[in-house]
Amino acid sequence: MPTDFAATRALFDLPAGLCYLDGNSLGPLPRTARERMARAMDEWGRLLIGGWNQAGWMAQPGLLGDRIGRLIGAEPGHTVVGDTLSIKVYQALAAALALVPGRRIVLSDTGNFPSDLYMAEGLLRMLGDGHALRLVEPEAVGDAITEEVAVLLLTEVDYRTGRRHDMPALTRKAHEAGALAIWDLAHSAGAFPVDVTAGGADFAVGCTYKYLNGGPGAPAFIAVAPRHAEAAPAALSGWLGHRAPFAFDLSYVPGRGVERFRVGTPPVLAMAALDAALDIWDAIDMEDLRQRSLALADRFIKGVLDAVPELELVTPREAERRGSQVSFRHPEGYAAMQALIARGVVGDFRAPDIMRFGIAPLYIGEAEIDRAVDVLAEVMERRLWDNPAYRIRAPVT
Amino acid sequence: MPTDFAATRALFDLPAGLCYLDGNSLGPLPRTARERMARAMDEWGRLLIGGWNQAGWMAQPGLLGDRIGRLIGAEPGHTVVGDTLSIKVYQALAAALALVPGRRIVLSDTGNFPSDLYMAEGLLRMLGDGHALRLVEPEAVGDAITEEVAVLLLTEVDYRTGRRHDMPALTRKAHEAGALAIWDLAHSAGAFPVDVTAGGADFAVGCTYKYLNGGPGAPAFIAVAPRHAEAAPAALSGWLGHRAPFAFDLSYVPGRGVERFRVGTPPVLAMAALDAALDIWDAIDMEDLRQRSLALADRFIKGVLDAVPELELVTPREAERRGSQVSFRHPEGYAAMQALIARGVVGDFRAPDIMRFGIAPLYIGEAEIDRAVDVLAEVMERRLWDNPAYRIRAPVT
Numbered sequence: 060m061p062t063d064f065a066a067t068r069a070l071f072d073l074p075a076g077l078c079y080l081d082g083n084s085l086g087p088l089p090r091t092a093r094e095r096m097a098r099a100m101d102e103w104g105r106l107l108i109g110g111w112n113q114a115g116w117m118a119q120p121g122l123l124g125d126r127i128g129r130l131i132g133a134e135p136g137h138t139v140v141g142d143t144l145s146i147k148v149y150q151a152l153a154a155a156l157a158l159v160p161g162r163r164i165v166l167s168d169t170g171n172f173p174s175d176l177y178m179a180e181g182l183l184r185m186l187g188d189g190h191a192l193r194l195v196e197p198e199a200v201g202d203a204i205t206e207e208v209a210v211l212l213l214t215e216v217d218y219r220t221g222r223r224h225d226m227p228a229l230t231r232k233a234h235e236a237g238a239l240a241i242w243d244l245a246h247s248a249g250a251f252p253v254d255v256t257a258g259g260a261d262f263a264v265g266c267t268y269k270y271l272n273g274g275p276g277a278p279a280f281i282a283v284a285p286r287h288a289e290a291a292p293a294a295l296s297g298w299l300g301h302r303a304p305f306a307f308d309l310s311y312v313p314g315r316g317v318e319r320f321r322v323g324t325p326p327v328l329a330m331a332a333l334d335a336a337l338d339i340w341d342a343i344d345m346e347d348l349r350q351r352s353l354a355l356a357d358r359f360i361k362g363v364l365d366a367v368p369e370l371e372l373v374t375p376r377e378a379e380r381r382g383s384q385v386s387f388r389h390p391e392g393y394a395a396m397q398a399l400i401a402r403g404v405v406g407d408f409r410a411p412d413i414m415r416f417g418i419a420p421l422y423i424g425e426a427e428i429d430r431a432v433d434v435l436a437e438v439m440e441r442r443l444w445d446n447p448a449y450r451i452r453a454p455v456t
Numbered sequence: 457m458p459t460d461f462a463a464t465r466a467l468f469d470l471p472a473g474l475c476y477l478d479g480n481s482l483g484p485l486p487r488t489a490r491e492r493m494a495r496a497m498d499e500w501g502r503l504l505i506g507g508w509n510q511a512g513w514m515a516q517p518g519l520l521g522d523r524i525g526r527l528i529g530a531e532p533g534h535t536v537v538g539d540t541l542s543i544k545v546y547q548a549l550a551a552a553l554a555l556v557p558g559r560r561i562v563l564s565d566t567g568n569f570p571s572d573l574y575m576a577e578g579l580l581r582m583l584g585d586g587h588a589l590r591l592v593e594p595e596a597v598g599d600a601i602t603e604e605v606a607v608l609l610l611t612e613v614d615y616r617t618g619r620r621h622d623m624p625a626l627t628r629k630a631h632e633a634g635a636l637a638i639w640d641l642a643h644s645a646g647a648f649p650v651d652v653t654a655g656g657a658d659f660a661v662g663c664t665y666k667y668l669n670g671g672p673g674a675p676a677f678i679a680v681a682p683r684h685a686e687a688a689p690a691a692l693s694g695w696l697g698h699r700a701p702f703a704f705d706l707s708y709v710p711g712r713g714v715e716r717f718r719v720g721t722p723p724v725l726a727m728a729a730l731d732a733a734l735d736i737w738d739a740i741d742m743e744d745l746r747q748r749s750l751a752l753a754d755r756f757i758k759g760v761l762d763a764v765p766e767l768e769l770v771t772p773r774e775a776e777r778r779g780s781q782v783s784f785r786h787p788e789g790y791a792a793m794q795a796l797i798a799r800g801v802v803g804d805f806r807a808p809d810i811m812r813f814g815i816a817p818l819y820i821g822e823a824e825i826d827r828a829v830d831v832l833a834e835v836m837e838r839r840l841w842d843n844p845a846y847r848i849r850a851p852v853t
Contacts, residue, residue: 072501081505088501096497096725097490103672104469104485108478108804116672143720145694146543153582169706174695174720177708181693185550185582194706268721275500275513275724296578297542298571307807309566309591311574323540323571324665327672328493329726407505410704 062347067421070339071272078404078427078434083246083384083417086272092335099331116327120299121318123330124280126337127271130345131244131263132254133282137317140333141325144245144266144279146295148212149178150320151262151281153294155210155239156186158261158287162209162238163190170197170217175243179212182294197222201232208238215253216246216382219409221374223247223382230259245269248280250383250419251352252345261287270383270419271340273333281320288316297322339421351420352383355428359385359416362432367439373413385416394444395435404434459744464818467736468669475801475824475831480643480781480814483669489732496728513724517696518715520727521677523734524668527742528641528660529651530679534714537730538722541642541663541676543692545609546575547717548659548678550691552607552636553583555658555684559606559635560587567594567614572640576609579691594619598629605635612650613643613779616806618771620644620779627656642666645677647780647816648749649742658684667780667816668737670730678717685713694719736818748817749780752825756782756813759829764836770810782813791841792832801831 072088073079079087102114111117124138131138152165163186165179176192183190195203197217204211211233216223230240239261247253249270255263263282267273283291293313298304299321302312313319356374363370363385370387389395389412396408406416416431438444469485470476476484499511508514521535528535538544549562560583562576573589580587592600594614601608608630613620627637636658644650646667652660660679664670680688690710695701696718699709710716753771760767760782767784786792786809793805803813813828835841 074502074504077504079504085500085505085507087504088497093494093497093501096493100485100490100493100729103482104490105471107471107474107476107484108482108802110482110672142539142543143694145720146539146692149692172695173698173704173706176706177693177695177698180708181691185691266721275507276721276726278723279720294578294582295543295546296574297540298569298574301570301574305807307570309570309573311577323542323676324663324673326675326723326726328729329673329723332497332725405505410702 062344064351064420064424067339068424071422073422076403078430080404080406080416080418080423080431082272082419083269083415084407085268085275086270086336086419087422089272089336089339091338092274092332095335096328096331099328110327116325119327119330119334120321120325123333123337124317126341127248127267127280128282130253130340131248131265131282132256133263134256134285137285137288138280138282139317139321140267140278140280140330141321142279144243144264145174145178146322147264147279147281148175148243149182150293150295151241151264152179152182152210152212154291155241155262157292158290159209159237159239162207163188164207165192165210165212166200166203166208167192167194167212168197168200169194170220170222171212171214172218172243172245175212175214197224200224200229204229204232204236204238206236208233208236211238211240214243214245216250216384218246219386219413219415221381221384221386223380226258226260234259246382246384249340251349255282260284267333272336274329274336276329277333278326278329281317283317283320293319295322299323299325348420352418353378355420355423355425356383356385356418358425359418359428359432362429363387363435366432366436369439383418385418387414388412389414391444395438398438398443398446399434402434402438404431459741461748461817461821464736465821468819470819473800475827477801477803477813477815477820477828479669479816479819480666480812481804482665482672483667483733483816484819486669486733486736488735489671489729492732493725493728496725507724513722516724516727516731517718517722520730520734521714523738524645524664524677525679527650527737528645528662528679529653530660531653531682534682534685535677535679536714536718537664537675537677537727538718539676541640541661542571542575543719544661544676544678545572545640546579547690547692548638548661549576549579549607549609551688552638552659554689555687556606556634556636559604560585561604562589562607562609563597563600563605564589564591564609565594565597566591567617567619568609568611569615569640569642572609572611594621597621597626601626601629601633601635603633605630605633608635608637611640611642613647613781615643616783616810616812618778618781618783620777623655623657631656643779643781646737648746652679657681664730669733671726671733673726674730675723675726678714680714680717690716692719696720696722745817749815750775752817752820752822753780753782753815755822756815756825756829759826760784760832763829763833766836780815782815784811785809786811788841792835795835795840795843796831799831799835801828
């Protein structure tokens with residue numbers, strides 16, 4: 060039975076009248092999450108230390124991991140949840156570099172999320188010995204995959220433009236050159252069907268607070284290809300990644316497969332909210348989601364370009380070259396976005412001039428798209444950003 | 457006005473009749489935490505992305521850090537909350553090693569919590585080039601601080617025995633030898649007054665789910681001595697440790713001082729529970745807490761040794777040489793602890809033969825201590841652990 064997107068909106072607790080096109084930054088509250096969190100608080104109060112076993116807290120990183128694994132095409136048993144995406148990037152990159160001895164170049168692009176680049180920078184500085192990050196423009200990545208490259212580190216969907224890389228093609232090219240590929244799925248997981256197995260990804264990482272709706276600061280995930288699972292070393296070798304954490308050995312022995320990418324004590328309360336959010340995803344057909352997302356995005360793009368020709372579309376038009384976000388460029392983008400938000404149409408802004416709109420079909424339909432087009436047209440036509448209140452360039456998160 | 461410990465118990469939601477002596481593993485639920493968490497869920501639902509600024513989520517790591525900073529004697533503005541303790545150990549050690557160029561030995565002891573040793577092992581393996589971890593017995597640490605040592609990495613209170621290191625003396629010795637000192641306060645913060653400033657600690661780290669009652673998997677903290685704040689490099693250089701995270705620069709520029717030890721997006725929901733837990737601590741005089749803790753521990757030790765001479769006390773008797781936990785050794789310790797737990801006296805067990813009891817005066821008084829003594833005496837005298845159900849050596853968390 061096809062997913063009923065007219066019904067899924069009721070699964071979220073969204074403020075009445077709000078047109079929320081920022082789920083690519085922070086997804087909304089799933090209605091069951093309050094109760095799930097209250098239950099986790101009860102478990103803490105009632106079971107205390109016993110909650111680790113009796114409430115199953117200790118097993119959650121793997122269980123939640125596998126539910127995300129289904130959405131990204133990872134093999135069962137090869138995804139775990141924990142930490143933040145930045146930490147997961149570090150783990151994946153350190154492991155991947157160790158699997159390609161003798162090479163020292165990490166190739167990424169200028170469209171990668173800065174934190175991925177920063178984490179790589181920190182790791183490579185520590186490794187020293189000629190290790191270096193090579194950055195090229197997104198369009199130049201394919202040609203830059205040479206036999207010098209140890210690891211290709213990319214975010215599949217550009218956080219500003221919404222441009223989507225061709226994961227299978229670039230991964231194949233990396234493998235042909237003897238390199239490994241790490242894919243950051245921050246703007247992919249929950250945005251469209253991902254298949255890291257068919258795509259050949261060696262490692263995949265992502266966050267759960269965007270399209271997956273896991274809550275502010277929800278834990279991240281990491282998936283490792285089964286062929287590397289027992290060979291990949293754990294650089295952040297914490298006790299919960301140990302083969303037998305409760306033996307309290309003095310030396311580290313890596314846990315089985317992806318388990319070694321667990322680090323410290325799992326974030327039980329945060330995982331409760333994520334658990335509720337994933338209940339919704341368990342019932343979603345990702346192909347249906349993609350069709351719906353493309354239809355809504357096309358409607359938005361056409362509506363905006365017809366009504367406001369001065370906005371420059373920076374997201375590729377071809378379906379296979381974009382994620383589930385639509386971005387426009389305008390010199391007054393920051394102030395215009397503030398004016399939009401003040402009118403109940405929430406997107407966000409990324410420097411220097413990008414207005415981003417996330418299309419999440421679980422709670423966005425034609426009505427929201429049409430209203431966003433109308434309000435955007437009004438703001439742009441009437442220069443509503445000329446209100447001085449919108450001109451303060453405060454940090455936008 | 458002295459802290460009224462008869463009143464503080466009512467601040468926690470503890471199961472009726474339970475004698476909970478395991479707050480050194482996971483502290484109980486503060487009564488206000490449910491409501492605080494519900495409020496955080498409301499903020500997520502209502503403010504969505506706006507919560508980062510409007511609900512102050514983004515500032516919480518520093519605000520919570522400073523409230524913990526007061527309990528451990530850190531200078532205001534030099535403590536932040538986030539990640540897990542294992543990650544914070546890694547950050548502190550990587551930074552400390554960079555501050556002592558030319559030395560490659562990390563000195564620790566066999567009483568350190570294994571995850572600290574594992575994280576050091578992973579870091580030192582990555583650094584290579586002669587970097588090594590040197591482990592000695594806790595009593596031998598002082599003599600092992602030689603001019604080869606780069607960093608002294610210790611947990612102040614031994615997680616098994618409750619033995620407390622002399623932080624000022626060992627730190628002074630480390631400094632005299634040209635080394636730095638990192639103190640893990642997992643079993644110190646909230647257990648007794650700590651003064652990392654007077655003690656000279658270069659870095660201090662700890663977790664918040666034990667004595668501080670922040671909740672299962674609550675985030676950790678790191679404090680840096682002001683003299684290193686601007687010099688210490690960030691190995692885990694995530695975007696929220698960047699000087700200007702929302703500028704989205706392609707290169708990392710460390711944030712000011714301890715801010716650079718923030719990594720990824722902060723765990724908003726987990727921080728809400730910790731916030732409620734710290735409200736209780738804001739009103740506690742730590743010297744009062746220490747006196748109360750010692751009096752209760754003395755009562756427990758005397759009661760147990762009088763009633764059950766076959767139990768061997770492994771915690772030092774001298775007040776200045778112990779934390780707020782009392783441990784006994786017994787060959788049947790695991791099974792005996794299960795029998796105790798079945799009778800509503802909850803301590804825990806650490807291999808191979810240690811029975812641990814945490815003394816948290818906020819919710820433990822004379823009545824609980826006396827009952828624990830009585831039940832322990834009964835279990836040991838009647839060999840109640842001979843119930844086969846208690847002999848399965850399941851992992852104890």
